[in-house]
Amino acid sequence: MDGPNSLLLAVIGVTLMLAGYFLYSKFLAKKVYKVNAEFKTPAHQFDDGVDFVPTNRYILWGHHFTSVAGAAPIVGPAIAVIWGWLPAVLWVTIGTVFIAGMHDFGALWSSTRNKGQSIGTLSGRYIGPRGRNLFLVVVFLLLLMVVAAFAVVISGLLVAQPGAVIPTWGALIVAVLVGQAIYRLRWNLLAVTLTGVAALYALIILGDRFPVELPEQVLGMTPEGFWIVALFVYAGIASLLPVWVLLQPRDFINGIQLFIGLIIVYGAVLIATPTVVAPAFNQNVPEGTPSLVPLLFVTIACGAISGFHGTVATGTTSKQLDRETDARFVGYFGAVGEGLLALGAIIATTAGFQTLAQWEEVYESFGSGGVPAFVEGGANIVNTGLGIPAGLSATILATMAVLFAATTMDTGVRLMRFVVQEIGELAKVRINIIAATAVVLVIGVALTFSQGADGSGGMLIWPLFGTTNQLLAALTMSIIVVMLIRKGRPFLPVLIPMVFVLVMSIYAALVQLVSFFRDAEWLLLSIDVVIIVAAVWVLVEAVIAMGQAHRGAKEPEDDVALSDDEKLPLDR
Template identity: 35%
Template sequence: MVTTERPREPEGPGTGTAGPRRRDPRQIAIWTAVAVVGAVAWAIVAFVRGEQISAAWLVFAAVASYAIAYRFYSRWIAHRALRVDDTRATPAERLDDGQDYQPTDRRVLFGHHFAAIAGAGPLVGPVLAAQMGYLPGTVWIIVGVVFAGAVQDMVTLFFSTRRGGRSLGQMAREEIGPVGGIAAIVAVLAIMVILLAVLALVVVQALADSPWGTFSLAMTIPIALFMGVYLRYLRPGKIIEASVLGVALLLLAIVGGGWVQDSSWGEVFHLSANQLTLALVVYGFAASVLPVWMLLAPRDYLSSFMKVGVVVLLAASIVLAWPTLQMAPLTRFASDGLGPVSAGSLFPFVFITIACGALSGFHALVASGTTPKLIQKESQVRVIGYGAMLTESFVAIMALAAACILDPGLYFAMNMPATVLGPTVESASAAVQQIGFTISPADLAAAASAVEEQTLVGRSGGAPTLAVGLSTVFSEVFGGDALRAFWYHFAIMFEALFILTTVDAGTRVGRFMLQDTVGNVWPRFADTSWKPAAWLSSAVIVGAWGYLLYAGVKTTRWAASTSSSHCSASRTSCSPPSRWRSARPC
């Protein structure tokens, strides 16, 4: 028989109410130094005018802000506001079914949650917002995540954990009644389908006609299955062993992708956009119905190594190479709203363009979807909810830095509409000159040749721009110009891997939401362990976003998807007082 509460000894500093602590002089000195570095970095980023500054100052400002916010602000929320209690059994313990509810090691769960929330948003949004200058995006990303995005993720995860792993739709129905609740569920479900279709589109665009990326990405599936079986049956609890094996196999898959691309096997993995769409639909269905320990959690955990590793390596490379920010801190497009990449003035479009990395309603769906069904202890909502969102925000800062170190002429030549740029480097150069920036046709041709592309003109969407910026920084530190093309194609594959983890986790979350919705009229359907309901709801979700992807999502604008995400974030914040009271310990 399963009990609702299981007493145990509190573990770690995240339990109960924070008591008085003796102040350690070394800790005071360390945090004072962090605060000073952060203050200096912010002063340089915000106030230096008339000369170019290094992108490293963005790194220092972000890291210092994140460290202080996590150490002090998130701890205050956990102890004083939420009052987390590790003596309370979590849904993963009380409802463990080996399918959807499963106590999961916090390291694996952090990797899964981070991989699930960090999709195209922190990579694409900041790149598109760079047309307004580096300052607006930097301020919104860092301030937004500290006081809004990370708080939302952490609090939603806590609420869902306290309420038995209930989804956002279920909690909304309990708070505002059946009519309003069902309306909210349907609206959020529609938003989820649109977001998944847009995210899948970015994956398709990155992998189409790319045998290297397709092979490397496909190999993560059997590697994840191996890790899942290894941790559950062969060597239970041996997280470090499984991690070492998984990362080693992942690196082999990445290196092997280059060999496959140049061999006869390249044709096998040379897939068109339509073929990739069908492959994504099949994979999304499998990730939704298979036990979470078998594919979804280990694959997301494995992917998080590459995600975090590449971002940290990029940050370190920026500090070592000390590249200057070529983009101005604030351009005229922030005020006149006539930006050539996307129209709209600073307010509200910088907030619309940059969602993930600062504040995203999609995260609340994950924080009330798969993650609360896997968490071991309440105190872990801090590192998983707040910490993972800070990590994603750092990804956004790195993407913004990578875009802003490029020559503005090249940036606009890549991101302006193809209809404006024209088909040649000469026409693109003339179009860029008309908006007040210069780049010669020879420079455009040389930039494309350096990364072994036929042209970079009109390569909009954010992903190619980030790849060029990343390859520029990495080539200065590792291998020089001879490896610039390698780093560029590596970055394209990395972005596809980065985004796919959001598609698979989002599909499973969508399945939970659909089961909740139908469960209002057919209670048996809401049982996540009932296979007919799980299979049917998964088929409906993947069919919905797969149809949009195959038939018409190519016309969907980035602003529409991020606006949908912000609408979901506003719904997450509705009726906070009653949620707060119901989540408090008795």
């Protein structure tokens, strides 16, 4: 029996996500978060030109979106379709509209209302000092998983797709020039954007013509090992630079590039209308595949709901928000962009193959598929629909995946630096930004090369990412609930998704715990126990805080208005 036309999935998914932005996010903005355009944001209050920088909302959206997107909204859906396309599509669309958008918007709002403080610091204020300490443990472990694993993913793609090497590193030069043009020279944003994107795609074409393949040994390292070291060095430098120099412009250009990439993929689907060959519900999953419930809800994290987004929203994005009302566009629409990427990954990996048998060859075991399946299936669709050569199509998609993984990696290093400094504050030890960054790089490199010169150690604790990420999302929502109760706001739109995500995440963590014990994976088992205990403890503290907030007096609103000089020219 033939599957549905992939165009139908695309139309339904895109329509639901856009409806979420234009309808549900407005409800959240007016009734729940009650954002105020006149509120003095931390970017204006603490403007230092390094971390706190008032930023045009379109540029900030690009920075936020590409920082949170990474490879995860491709990897998760591209693995989860092994259970069938329907569960994946439902979780991505419903999750984006009612959970991810609300979570990202809320995390950004909560930090903006608290001087740009991180989610770890907010947990101390709204849950208590014990909750903060345990929260920081969960955040640090999650960021370590992201930084190490993404270094491995990127290096693997650069070796497998040598055509992506030139655009990956050339994009950094383009980003620095874009930053100078916008902030130093004050050139027109549209003109700079068009020029930057054109340069990026010229690099993609150049990379496809002149692929860079490294020899078997580079400075005594394998090609994978060399790229991993280069990526950590880059991420360390990028995390120390003022955000406007590299992170903001690079993420902005990458954000535009991703949407162009999505337009290419969805445009190819519109023209080619390929049939979905994968089953709606896979009744013939490979041996060893875990049950759909609860593993689906942690396998697809980014693209449906992700705790990592809260660390980005409260760690870097809130420090750059020009107006509080921009949080809806930056936070909620950023989640919509990631949902569209996840939906595109589902379509590419279920309709990008000719037959069910061909699809089953790719998905021969749980964990197979991933980015290679996205690149292969997506390239087939783009080649058929738009006539772009398969090799160039693969380079475009591989470059898209690499650039987004790289933006998440360097943002992750910056966020880990913040966490290390917070931990230092708790221990009454002042750690400057260079020392904190050095600590992060040493730990990240040590983990990545702990299993050999190929850097495979970076994936060592990755199996815990899904559950840790979703538990962090639930804990972030618990802080938002406490804030809303204290302010006398409606809190059920946050509390109900929080409970669902929490139950599924703890259920999945317990399932994994049994699996690790059975397979004698003692390191993973130990870390899983630490994460479960920390999460449950924080949850108990959060429930107590909710009860106290419900019984206590309501907080007055802190609506400090912008002065006339701080407003954008169009707002004066």
